[in-house]
Amino acid sequence: MATIYEVSKLAGVSLATVSRVINNTAQVREATRVKVEAAMQELGYRPNSVAQSLASNRSNSIGILVSELSGPFYGELLARIEEEFRTVGKHVIIAAGHSDAELERESIEFLRSRNCDALILHVESVSDNYLRGLADGGCDFVLINRYVRAIADRCITLDNRQGGYLATHHMLELGHRDIAYVSGPMWKNDAKERYAGHLEALAEFGVAENKTLFFEGDFQETGGVRGLQHLLGTDVPFSALVCANDEMASGAITAAHDIPLDLPQQLSVIGFDNVNFAHYTYPKLTTVDYPIAEIGQMAARWVLKNVYHQPVKELQDVFEPRVIERDSTQKI
Amino acid sequence: MATIYEVSKLAGVSLATVSRVINNTAQVREATRVKVEAAMQELGYRPNSVAQSLASNRSNSIGILVSELSGPFYGELLARIEEEFRTVGKHVIIAAGHSDAELERESIEFLRSRNCDALILHVESVSDNYLRGLADGGCDFVLINRYVRAIADRCITLDNRQGGYLATHHMLELGHRDIAYVSGPMWKNDAKERYAGHLEALAEFGVAENKTLFFEGDFQETGGVRGLQHLLGTDVPFSALVCANDEMASGAITAAHDIPLDLPQQLSVIGFDNVNFAHYTYPKLTTVDYPIAEIGQMAARWVLKNVYHQPVKELQDVFEPRVIERDSTQKI
DNA sequence: TTGTATGCGTTATCAC
DNA sequence: GTGATAACGCATACAA
Numbered sequence: 001m002a003t004i005y006e007v008s009k010l011a012g013v014s015l016a017t018v019s020r021v022i023n024n025t026a027q028v029r030e031a032t033r034v035k036v037e038a039a040m041q042e043l044g045y046r047p048n049s050v051a052q053s054l055a056s057n058r059s060n061s062i063g064i065l066v067s068e069l070s071g072p073f074y075g076e077l078l079a080r081i082e083e084e085f086r087t088v089g090k091h092v093i094i095a096a097g098h099s100d101a102e103l104e105r106e107s108i109e110f111l112r113s114r115n116c117d118a119l120i121l122h123v124e125s126v127s128d129n130y131l132r133g134l135a136d137g138g139c140d141f142v143l144i145n146r147y148v149r150a151i152a153d154r155c156i157t158l159d160n161r162q163g164g165y166l167a168t169h170h171m172l173e174l175g176h177r178d179i180a181y182v183s184g185p186m187w188k189n190d191a192k193e194r195y196a197g198h199l200e201a202l203a204e205f206g207v208a209e210n211k212t213l214f215f216e217g218d219f220q221e222t223g224g225v226r227g228l229q230h231l232l233g234t235d236v237p238f239s240a241l242v243c244a245n246d247e248m249a250s251g252a253i254t255a256a257h258d259i260p261l262d263l264p265q266q267l268s269v270i271g272f273d274n275v276n277f278a279h280y281t282y283p284k285l286t287t288v289d290y291p292i293a294e295i296g297q298m299a300a301r302w303v304l305k306n307v308y309h310q311p312v313k314e315l316q317d318v319f320e321p322r323v324i325e326r327d328s329t330q331k332i
Numbered sequence: 333m334a335t336i337y338e339v340s341k342l343a344g345v346s347l348a349t350v351s352r353v354i355n356n357t358a359q360v361r362e363a364t365r366v367k368v369e370a371a372m373q374e375l376g377y378r379p380n381s382v383a384q385s386l387a388s389n390r391s392n393s394i395g396i397l398v399s400e401l402s403g404p405f406y407g408e409l410l411a412r413i414e415e416e417f418r419t420v421g422k423h424v425i426i427a428a429g430h431s432d433a434e435l436e437r438e439s440i441e442f443l444r445s446r447n448c449d450a451l452i453l454h455v456e457s458v459s460d461n462y463l464r465g466l467a468d469g470g471c472d473f474v475l476i477n478r479y480v481r482a483i484a485d486r487c488i489t490l491d492n493r494q495g496g497y498l499a500t501h502h503m504l505e506l507g508h509r510d511i512a513y514v515s516g517p518m519w520k521n522d523a524k525e526r527y528a529g530h531l532e533a534l535a536e537f538g539v540a541e542n543k544t545l546f547f548e549g550d551f552q553e554t555g556g557v558r559g560l561q562h563l564l565g566t567d568v569p570f571s572a573l574v575c576a577n578d579e580m581a582s583g584a585i586t587a588a589h590d591i592p593l594d595l596p597q598q599l600s601v602i603g604f605d606n607v608n609f610a611h612y613t614y615p616k617l618t619t620v621d622y623p624i625a626e627i628g629q630m631a632a633r634w635v636l637k638n639v640y641h642q643p644v645k646e647l648q649d650v651f652e653p654r655v656i657e658r659d660s661t662q663k664i
Numbered sequence: 665t666t667g668t669a670t671g672c673g674t675t676a677t678c679a680c
Numbered sequence: 681g682t683g684a685t686a687a688c689g690c691a692t693a694c695a696a
Contacts, residue, residue, distance in 0.1 A: 050447040051673030070411040075402035115382040282614030383689030
């Protein structure tokens with residue numbers, strides 16, 4: 001790779017001048033600019049962004065940390081973030097934290113050491129305190145899908161409690177009263193919140209919680225399968241099933257077909273997230289929309305505004321879920 | 333962030349010695365190593381990998397370029413690659429090429445300018461010539477899902493033709509003779525190859541190709557929907573539908589339910605890729621397995637071996653597809 | 665075993 | 681406008 005030095009030699013100017021035309025950072029006489037550009041062209045010069053980064057303490061790259069790289073949820077998030085940055089010449093460095101506290105910390109340190117200008121974090125295991133410390137340490141980052149009071153201005157969240165409320169509320173409005181619930185891992189905040197919303201809806205309709213109709217799954221498909229099987233095994237009747245995410249709902253639907261159970265006649269099922277395979281299920285899954293792509297976009301804009309100081313349209317920090325009614329739920 | 337210089341001062345040794353204990357690149361007396369480590373600990377020192385990269389011309393990072401960040405296919409690929417590298421302390425920088433030639437080139441240049449030690453490319457639009465030039469230019473990269481003769485030793489592929497053959501062969505063996513085909517964009521190599529395999533199987537069974545039973549889709553769900561609707565509209569009867577990927581198969585299944593058509597009694601459907609939502613469909617989708625995760629793993633190992641010169645288990649460069657029989661196909 | 669000195673490719677602060 | 685020149689944080693020959 002040609003260096004800036006070779007370009008300067010070929011163009012008969014100094015390093016500094018070449019740097020100026022590259023970065024458009026000062027006035028350069030038109031004639032010399034042309035000379036330099038010709039030289040760059042001829043040598044096929046591309047700036048070495050590592051050196052740029054070291055010298056300028058700016059990398060034009062943003063670190064993204066998500067729990068998983070696979071799965072419909074994170075894929076959409078990443079895609080939107082990348083898109084948003086690509087259009088303004090920034091780039092993303094991606095790492096996975098796998099819901100493991102140490103790995104999350106390590107990945108954050110890695111991204112910082114890569115001189116990322118900012119971080120977009122979707123972390124579940126690291127403590128609030130750690131995040132507060134990060135912020136105090138002068139690290140620019142936004143937090144997705146998590147609320148930490150001390151750094152509320154960098155949190156972009158979905159109202160999970162409200163989502164849980166809406167899901168169960170939907171069932172209640174359809175006339176269901178015996179409602180089973182398959183939760184995510186209760187140590188995860190979103191799982192807890194969604195469940196809280198569920199209870200709130202039940203309370204509002206004066207329905208008592210039946211603890212035997214609760215199953216703690218793993219946010220995976222198998223969790224839904226095991227969940228439905230377990231619930232059916234309790235012999236406590238129920239006409240509706242609320243699942244804390246779409247993967248588990250799909251698992252439950254699959255398990256129901258295997259029984260077989262007629263859906264939605266014998267059992268109404270609702271999911272959460274509205275991931276892109278939700279309409280592959282049969283019947284098509286009614287679910288609660290999680291506007292993950294928009295959240296990603298908003299996170300990107302937060303960075304554009306607060307770190308790169310670019311003018312951006314208004315920022316939104318809390319998103320509201322809503323029920324997407326399809327075919328897996330019906331009146332009792 | 334503390335620098336190596338501050339560490340050396342605190343530990344009372346030179347820069348070089350600190351560097352040595354960091355990289356374990358030469359013998360250091362135990363006592364001084366301890367001193368240095370204590371100093372690093374105390375300062376919370378983390379090496380600046382940008383500076384490391386500039387100085388050593390090695391970044392311990394691998395650039396990955398895929399067509400899309402979303403979708404089950406690439407997600408699994410990325411996840412496996414990241415995992416494989418993470419365990420050996422390497423990191424990935426990810427970019428999306430969006431099947432656009434210019435964007436692909438740009439992304440490759442970006443990754444190179446980031447001083448990536450190697451690239452793993454899944455590109456569809458850039459020319460063979462360009463890739464050959466890249467290789468000649470001394471860029472270390474592996475090519476996934478594409479075969480370029482001149483650089484055959486860096487290609488890791490699935491035998492798409494064989495996969496297409498197997499899919500249709502499966503239908504033929506079940507007794508189907510009127511077989512419709514929904515293809516991917518024919519400018520894409522894998523779409524072309526899969527279709528070639530389809531024709532080969534037909535020929536083997538002495539079945540003439542019926543061009544009215546061919547539809548060129550877009551590898552997306554909607555392509556499958558439109559495909560089935562179009563094919564049904566031709567009024568040429570068919571009992572089996574071969575789709576060039578699972579997304580389109582899912583779309584076709586959805587469309588079939590809407591008709592409604594009984595699956596698989598009235599129509600057998602087979603997909604291709606075996607993405608993770610294939611068993612969410614109803615009936616569960618019979619498909620051709622594309623071991624994308626293994627291919628990702630192999631690409632990572634190629635890099636480990638050829639670029640980092642680490643000992644790795646044997647490398648495999650061409651993978652064989654196989655039919656995964658589930659519930660969406662049956663004997664006629 | 666440890667220290668010194670130089671270079672990696674840029675940016676940025678001075679002068680001119 | 682333009683050109684020296686000092687950082688940036690680290691690796692690495694070469695000395696000691």
